[in-house]
Amino acid sequence: MGLGACLSSRRSVNGLAVLDMQLGWLAGGNQLGEVVAKRQGFFEEEGIHLEIHPGGPHIDGVGIVASGRYQLGQVSSSPSLMLAVSQGIPVRCFGVSVQQHPYSYFSLPANPVVTPKDMVGKKVGTNATGNILLNALLARHEIDPADLELVVVGSSMMPLLTGQVDVITGWTTNVTALSPLGDDRKTMRLWDQGIRLYAMPYYATLDTLDQSPELLQSFLRATGRGWELAYREPERAVELLVAEYPILRFEDEMSAVREILGYVFTDQTLEQGWGTMDRENWAEQIRTYDELSQFTQKVPTVDDVMTLDILEATKTDRPHLGSGIYSPRAS
Secondary structure, eight states: OTTTTTTSOOOOOTTEEEEEEEEESSOGGGHHHHHHHHHHTTTHTTTTEEEEOOOTTTHHHHHHHHSSSSEEEEBBBBHHHHHHTTOOOEEEEEEEEEESOOEEEEOOOTOOOOOOGGGTTTTTEOGGGGGGHHHHHHTTTOOOOGSSSSEEEESSHHHHTTTSSSSSEEEOOOOOOOOOOOGTTTEETTTGOOOOOOOOEEEEEEHHHHHHHOOOOOOHHHHHHHHHHHHHHHHHHHHHHHHHHHSHHHHHHHHHHHHHHHHHHOOOHHHHTTTOHHHHHHHHHHHHHTTTTTTTTOOOOOOBBOOOHHHTTTTTTSSSOTTTOOOOOOO
């Protein structure tokens, strides 16, 4: 279904309606499906010219979308949307790219941390934004934060290798950063320990959801096709990604693609289609953050945070694929 008519008032490129997508961080492998769809012409077939706008440490992506400057956005983690909605920002999630959050705790075989209880008495390295995730994990497993030592670190794995910390945080999909830890490293996924967050959720303003649902439906259809091609032809997909972003290295992205596909495609996507999400998961996330007193204004409801309308309208058009040969790396 083309969108030229419903978006005729917006700027266009070669007769295609421009769709601006704001990221929460820099563009890369997490946008593999969008890039493949863009370079393969899937968006054009929907009447769309997609422009992906990178974020960064000094860019308020949610604020940009909420202002009406761009039509949709994507953040790294689902709590960012819950917190924004709780502060009265008029946005709502309409789909999720990465079904299980890759955020994890890494340790070395000589001093393994494979359960939350193993962190007791240890030095735990995490960045400042990871503190709330650590607190949620400790609360879920009834561990007193005073029973371990928190060390604020950056994105490098060196504090673990040099013994400054006993365990360190990161995303399992960042295989390049993790490679110095070796293939025998130990991985404790936050998801496996009961803190089940979504990664890379898509959101739009309430006005866009109400006035231009066809735009978001077209976006999901095209992006789903991009992710399906990546699933079936990962090498070709990575070639397209590196062509779009030449700063990326083909070898690094090929190492990462199998990992990310195992998080994008799961039992849930096999049944409900790529991009799915469920109310129960959102409700549990809201309860967890409420119990940790993270909502400084109002506690949002599930309906405040997300809508299934766009997913329902595209149910038969999104790829129904499970993880198959792709699965997150085991410890």
